[in-house]
């Protein structure tokens with residue numbers, strides 16, 4: 001036992017004045033009246049505040065008592081006809097102003113019922129001064145396939161505390177996934193509870209934009225129902241996914257979004273297919289330059305891209321901060337399938353060093369001058385792709401291990417809901433991306449172009465009409 005107890009810290013000083021609440025005795029009738037007034041006020045407030053539940057009960061009851069069942073039946077029928085008519089006549093406004101607000105009220109009751117247990121078991125309650133304080137539900141909104149619950153956090157909590165327990169919350173509330181995003185004020189967090197799965201079905205190819213918008217290429221669908229638009233200007237794109245995860249479909253969806261530009265001469269696709277032309281051969285006419293077997297040729301192509309990037313950078317310096325593509329000076333996109341074959345698995349040391357050096361130049365200097373890289377890889381580790389950090393835009397498809405998610409999308413992204421390692425093998429083309437201005441990852445599904453769609457696209461937009469049989473690799 002210690003001789004002296006030393007407790008470090010600041011002691012709250014005792015106030016010089018201590019007052020006690022005075023005890024005043026009231027007559028019993030006054031207490032009864034006061035309590036009755038309080039109960040009445042509580043009843044009225046509850047009735048008004050929960051009008052969506054109280055009104056549908058009291059109004060028909062009053063109608064029935066005052067006018068009989070005929071009136072009640074007439075009103076119910078009128079209500080049903082109006083609601084059905086509205087739903088058929090203008091579905092968006094019916095959903096927005098009719099159905100979803102009603103559903104949100106009902107769901108709020110559902111969430112409130114389980115809220116306390118959910119917060120305590122997820123360790124989101126705080127014990128302070130012998131009391132347990134839990135976050136508070138502020139608002140519930142329903143949207144297609146998901147509910148948004150705005151929560152007032154307990155002092156000291158941050159949105160990441162909720163993100164870390166998102167899987168636990170998903171199971172507690174019986175939904176597919178929960179995402180925690182910072183709320184409209186600093187003290188709030190929005191929990192997005194995903195109910196359905198809008199990405200279950202394969203996404204058909206989207207129409208090819210006549211003139212591509214390089215800041216927003218339509219390549220897939222987001223789980224909130226919006227189109228997923230990829231920004232190419234100012235960035236380099238890395239697609240990471242295990243075998244069969246749909247890396248090919250991401251590449252083809254980007255190529256499809258650029259195909260209009262290829263046809264117009266604004267875009268030049270340079271294809272590097274180290275797997276012998278298996279992936280890109282079928283769309284060969286779309287590629288202005290193509291290498292599939294000779295690694296020396298691939299190294300030379302990347303070096304030429306690096307030279308173009310350096311020449312443009314030197315020429316445009318001081319004139320503009322973003323190169324604008326034209327038929328004279330098109331946007332060059334190096335499309336590389338299985339980049340690891342060029343950076344890690346290549347046995348020829350000299351060739352590997354040349355590729356590494358040239359790729360570094362393209363990735364760092366090409367972004368602003370219209371020389372871009374869209375590359376796919378299976379293994380995101382630094383040993384396999386040392387230049388991983390030079391790809392600002394990364395798409396994470398199905399990955400083998402949880403640790404790979406943060407390697408691809410950034411620190412903490414798995415905690416924030418990017419469950420790439422949980423994507424089933426039966427759902428190729430699904431992945432997670434980090435959108436501009438959104439700290440949480442977005443689940444997306446890329447469009448799927450089958451062989452016929454690629455062939456048609458190559459036929460319509462490909463500029464290379466005469467193809468040698470070796471280079472064509474099966475092109476129509």
Ligand SMILES: Nc1ncnc2c1ncn2[C@@H]1O[C@H](COP(=O)(O)OP(=O)(O)OP(=O)(O)O)[C@@H](O)[C@H]1O
Nearest residue numbers: 202242243244245246247248249428429446447448
């Ligand atoms: N977006 C998608 N939607 C639906 N199905 C898809 C999609 N993408 C790919 N698939 C299916 O998954 C299969 C594998 O896709 P893909 O070849 O693109 O994967 P990958 O990651 O490139 O594989 P690998 O690493 O072996 O080349 C395809 O044959 C196709 O049937």
